[in-house]
Amino acid sequence: MNIAIIGAGYVGLVTGACFAELGVKVVCVDNDTDKIKALNKLKIPIYEPGLEDLIKRNFRQGRISFTSDIDRAVARSQVIFIAIGTPPKDNGEADLTGIEKVATAIARSMTDYRLIVEKSTVPVETGSWVKHTIEINKKKKVSFDVASNPEFLREGRAIHDFMHPDRIVLGVESKKAEQLLRELYGRIDGPILMTDIKSAELIKHASNSFLALKISYINAVAKVCELAGADIEQVAEGMGMDKRVGRAFLDAGIGFGGFCLPKDLDAFITISRKLGYDFGLLKEVKKINEFQKEDFIRRVESRLWNIKDKTIGVLGLAFKPDTDDMRFAPSIDIIQILQRHGAVIKAYDPKAASRAKKIFKGVKFCRNAYEAAKNSHCLIVLTEWQEFKELDFKKIKRLLKHPLIFDGRNMFSPEAMEGLGFKYVSVGR
């Protein structure tokens, strides 16, 4: 089968590479010609474990190609996935102008039946708009279908998640669309859920918002633990042992970031309001997420007394480990506020430094954690990279001006840290 994927971003590249690996002929399309040139030279624009190897192998075997020519891609592909970004507008709504442009371009290039699949995260009812847009822009009298196939992969584990999904959601409105998508996804080991298009669109927003809700819930419980003198790790473990609750996404910390959870939460609040429902619960989820960062800063400042001209070593900048993605990372607000209050920041991240350099002004970027610790008044952990677990904390203690660590990700055991002679402050314990 030949397929086209419009949008060579995170979701597009992973989807393309994985389908190619499964024997499908894939063309990835992007209007960013520099990105396409780089991809044709096998320069991968994002860091995702395993992705580079997958793209290189399938490129060399002729199963994946890259182009900016949408007409040619549509001409040779029976199924066309739209995987372009839907960034948030100032009012929290998803910006769908890109989707409309792509739908128009597909419509103008279609010469035969095509199945157009929304893979980007879009608000409910986008499928109807895509259908309408294609209908009014198509040049030839050809039939087509629209389907919704939301993606649930996590950055850092994207290939595994794509190949072994908990579920594959396919929102369709014709037998032909169902058959084509079953043929494609039959290659993947995961249960298929067939729904109507609107329900598929809603499953994505409702799932991401629920994950955000779980994180904010545990963060609120963590605050109560702090006040009561209980331990959030033990509480989360006890809650998670109930299968109905589950242990996943009950890690307390400085809150959720990334390009998905915060923006999808906003978009879901906005679309619900537009449909006539005030989703107050989700507004509170957002508020708690902001509070986590403010509260962390407050705790750092209250221990350092005067923050002006104090040096803070930062471990981890990416919004989570195993990615170089800095979008909506909690580190951005935390570092910028500490800087505004006069702190000097020295930071280290194993993968995100080059992206972070474009965001932060006046931050000294270090080559390793020890350099970040050297002569700093304290250390703050903002991303739980595995390599931080393996640090020599005796050395860190010698390098720091004061043995003081604020752990925004609860990476270490308080007893072990205190045993090493640190004043160790974490979240909810």
Ligand code: UGA
């Ligand atoms: C999220 C969803 O998990 C995916 O299922 C979805 O496909 C994706 O969004 C998307 O819409 O494309 P992702 O943004 O890659 O995936 O990252 P997550 O692993 O969900 O983490 C999001 C944020 O929550 C991170 O900042 C992480 O540190 C934080 N988090 C996660 C916590 O603070 N506590 C937890 O227990 C779990």
